[in-house]
Amino acid sequence: MxxxxxxxxxxxxxxxxxxxxxxxxxxxxxxxxxxxxxxxxxxxxxxxxxxxxxxxxxxxxxxxxxxxxxxxxxxxxxxxxxxxxxxxxxxxxxxxxxxxxxxxxxxxxxxxxxxxxxxxxxxxxxxxxxxxxxxxxxSPRHVLRKQLERLKGRGLSCIVGLEVEWYLLRLAEDHLTEENLGSPGIKGRALRAYPVEPGYSFHSETNFDLMHEPIAALASAYEALELPVRSFENEWGPGQIECTFEPTDALRAADNMLLFRSATRQVARRMGYLASFMCRPKLKGLYSSGWHLHQSLVDADTGENVFAPAESGEPLSKLAKAYLGGLLNHAVAAAVFANPTVNAYRRFRTNSLAPDRLTWGTDHRGVMLRVLGEVGDQASRIENRLGEPSANPYLYIASQIITGLDGIDNSLDPGAPATDPYSADTTKLPKSLPLALDSLDNSELFRREMGELFVRHYLALKRKESDRFTEFAKANSLDPASEEITDWEQNEYFDFF
Missing domain, CATH: 3.10.20.70 (Glutamine synthetase, N-terminal domain)
Incomplete structure (x- = not known):
C-alpha cells in the first residue's frame, strides 16, 4: 500500500x-x-x-x-x-x-x-x-456480483435483454397538499393522474402520437445517458408503454434498469406527467404491467451463445434445457424476487397475458418461460414472463442465475412444453405476497446462495410490508384476495416506483 x-x-x-x-x-x-x-x-x-x-x-x-x-x-x-x-x-x-x-x-x-x-x-x-x-x-448489487463470479468460474457470462412495461399518465395536481404527506409506515395519498390516451388499441399509431412529446424527450434523455433502449410500443392499457433494450451483460442490464426507472420518472415529472412502474395502478381501465427478462449464457472468452441448440428441431442446447429445468423447479421460491409487491400477484390470472403456473413453450406468450432458439442463432434465449416492472433488477437477475445453475448442476429436466398453458396440470404461482415469502423462507437453495443473513433480512423487510397491508384490509373489512386494487396499494406503490 x-x-x-x-x-x-x-x-x-x-x-x-x-x-x-x-x-x-x-x-x-x-x-x-x-x-x-x-x-x-x-x-x-x-x-x-x-x-x-x-x-x-x-x-x-x-x-x-x-x-x-x-x-x-x-x-x-x-x-x-x-x-x-x-x-x-x-x-x-x-x-x-x-x-x-x-x-x-x-x-x-x-x-x-x-x-x-x-x-x-x-x-x-x-x-x-x-x-x-x-x-x-x-447490498443487492453485491448479491448479483457473487452470482456472476460463479458463472465466471465456469467460463460463462450472462446476457440479459430487458422488456419493460410502465404507465405514462398526466398529473392532475400541480402541488402537494397535507393529504399527500404520510409518516413512517403510512404513505400519504397518491397524486391524482389521468390517462393520456384511451388505450386498448394495440400499437395504435394515432394514440401513440398523443404521447409523442414526452416520449421524444425520454428518447433523447436515454440516448444521452447511453441507455440502450431500442423501441417504444403503445401497449394495452391507457398510456401503457413497453420499452425494449438491446441485450448486454447482466450487471450492466441491472444498472441500466435502476437508472432507467429514475430517469423516466424525473423527465416525465418535469413535463407534468407521472411515470409509474407500479404493476397495476388503481385507475379505471388500467391493465397490469409486466417485466419480461430475456436471458442467455455465453462463453466468457468467445461470446458464443451456449443456449443455441446443436441439432435442428431442438429449441435449446442440452445445457440450456437443464438451466430451464432449474428455473421451473425453483420458480415458486424465486417468485418474490420478480414480484416483490402486494399489487403484483393480481397479474397471475388465466388468459391474462401473464403466467399463472409453471410452464414453458417455444415462442408461446401464454407460458411462464418462452423459449426462442435455433441452430447457430446467437440470440437463442429464455424469456421469463414472470416479473413486474418494480422488481429489484439485481435480485431478479440473480435469482435466475441461482436457479438456472442449480438446474445445470443437477441435470434437471424441464419436461414437455405446454401447448395449452392455462390448463396445464402443473404447479401454480403464488397467489399473494405472503405465500411467495413463505416459499422463499423454505428454500434451501436461496439460503445457501444468497446467504442466510440476506434471506432473513429480505424476508423481514417484505413481511413488514405485507403485514401493513393485512392490517389495512382488516381495518377496512376488505378481502386481501379480492380482484379490486385498494387505496393502500395505490398510495404505497404508485409514485414510489
Missing amino acids: SRGSGFIEKHGLWTDDQSKLSKEVIGRIKSDGIKLVRVAWGDPHGASRAKTLTAKAFLGALKNGYNINVATATLDASGARVFSSFSRGGGMGLDEMTGSPNLTVVPDPHTFRVLPWEPDVAWILCDDYFGSGQPFHF
Whole structure:
C-alpha cells in the first residue's frame, strides 16, 4: 500500500479498469463544468437512493468513498422501521449493525453519467461497504456480483435483454397538499393522474402520437445517458408503454434498469406527467404491467451463445434445457424476487397475458418461460414472463442465475412444453405476497446462495410490508384476495416506483 492511499486502494475495491476510468471521470468533472454529483445506490426494494455531493467532495470520494447511513437497508418501502437499530446487534444479531452505523459507498466509474436534464449534474452508481472494507451484507448489487463470479468460474457470462412495461399518465395536481404527506409506515395519498390516451388499441399509431412529446424527450434523455433502449410500443392499457433494450451483460442490464426507472420518472415529472412502474395502478381501465427478462449464457472468452441448440428441431442446447429445468423447479421460491409487491400477484390470472403456473413453450406468450432458439442463432434465449416492472433488477437477475445453475448442476429436466398453458396440470404461482415469502423462507437453495443473513433480512423487510397491508384490509373489512386494487396499494406503490 502506498503512503497516503485512500479507502478504495487500501481495500483493493477497484479493478485496474475502474482505476483507469476514474481518471477519465475526473477529467470530465473539470471539462464539463460539473458542479454536483449524485452518488447513488440501489436499496433492497430496487429503488435508487442518492446523496448529492459538490464536485470537490466527489473528487475526494473517488479516493476514499463517501459515508452514508445504513438506514436505507433497515426500513421498508414506506419508511417504517423494521429492525431495532439502536439495540445491540441492530435487531439482527450483528454487532456491526448496532446503532444504525455508517457505510462507505464506493463509486463505480463504469456508471458515470451526466444528467441531460441538468447538464451540470452528474450521476454515478456505487457499491456499499463497511468501514472494514467488507462488502455490505444486504447490498443487492453485491448479491448479483457473487452470482456472476460463479458463472465466471465456469467460463460463462450472462446476457440479459430487458422488456419493460410502465404507465405514462398526466398529473392532475400541480402541488402537494397535507393529504399527500404520510409518516413512517403510512404513505400519504397518491397524486391524482389521468390517462393520456384511451388505450386498448394495440400499437395504435394515432394514440401513440398523443404521447409523442414526452416520449421524444425520454428518447433523447436515454440516448444521452447511453441507455440502450431500442423501441417504444403503445401497449394495452391507457398510456401503457413497453420499452425494449438491446441485450448486454447482466450487471450492466441491472444498472441500466435502476437508472432507467429514475430517469423516466424525473423527465416525465418535469413535463407534468407521472411515470409509474407500479404493476397495476388503481385507475379505471388500467391493465397490469409486466417485466419480461430475456436471458442467455455465453462463453466468457468467445461470446458464443451456449443456449443455441446443436441439432435442428431442438429449441435449446442440452445445457440450456437443464438451466430451464432449474428455473421451473425453483420458480415458486424465486417468485418474490420478480414480484416483490402486494399489487403484483393480481397479474397471475388465466388468459391474462401473464403466467399463472409453471410452464414453458417455444415462442408461446401464454407460458411462464418462452423459449426462442435455433441452430447457430446467437440470440437463442429464455424469456421469463414472470416479473413486474418494480422488481429489484439485481435480485431478479440473480435469482435466475441461482436457479438456472442449480438446474445445470443437477441435470434437471424441464419436461414437455405446454401447448395449452392455462390448463396445464402443473404447479401454480403464488397467489399473494405472503405465500411467495413463505416459499422463499423454505428454500434451501436461496439460503445457501444468497446467504442466510440476506434471506432473513429480505424476508423481514417484505413481511413488514405485507403485514401493513393485512392490517389495512382488516381495518377496512376488505378481502386481501379480492380482484379490486385498494387505496393502500395505490398510495404505497404508485409514485414510489
